[in-house]
Amino acid sequence: MNVRDALEADADALASIADSPTDVMRNLVHDRTVRVAEDGPRDPNADVSSDTTAGSQYGGSDPEDLLGFVSFDAKSDTVHVTQLGGTPDACQRLLAEPVRFAERESMAVEVLVPPDDPTVEGAAHELGFTETGTGPCFDGIKTRRYRLEP
Secondary structure (H helix, E strand, C coil): CEEEECCHHHHHHHHHHHCCCHHHHHHHHHHCEEEEEECCCCCCCCCCCCCCCCCCCCCCCCCCCEEEEEEEEEECCEEEEEEEEECHHHHHHHHHHHHHHHHHHCCEEEEEECCCCHHHHHHHHHCCCEEEEECCCECCECCEEEEECC
16 A cells, blocks of 8 residues: 555545545645555656646546545644545554654644544544544534544
8 A cells, every 4th residue: 555645636536535526625635734545556766747637657536546545734733634534444544644743743633533434433543542522513413533642
């Protein structure tokens, strides 16, 4: 599994994973730190074309190319995971990205877990997060707040 920075060309695939509109995911790539997990190793010597139709290693956005994604931002003394989705292995590996950033900056990390989301909840538990109570509601859906202290 390779983890890399998300590109605007990934917006369709991110939208498929997150069940969100493509333009929302395109904005997410511009507004937050977004990392994606893809199957297999990346060839650092591969040509990368700016033409997304050219079939380059990063060209286009096929939902089958990505295993998952995480978006996060840092405010004050906490890194906030704003979205996390994908396969169980990808979610665990991707959640480790904001954790590493937070460790370097001596910050806490928070992730909100929707009900009945064993993938995100499992990744949080595996990385040592502790449930700290309820989080905000999004579209009427309650969340649980998980936190990892520095």
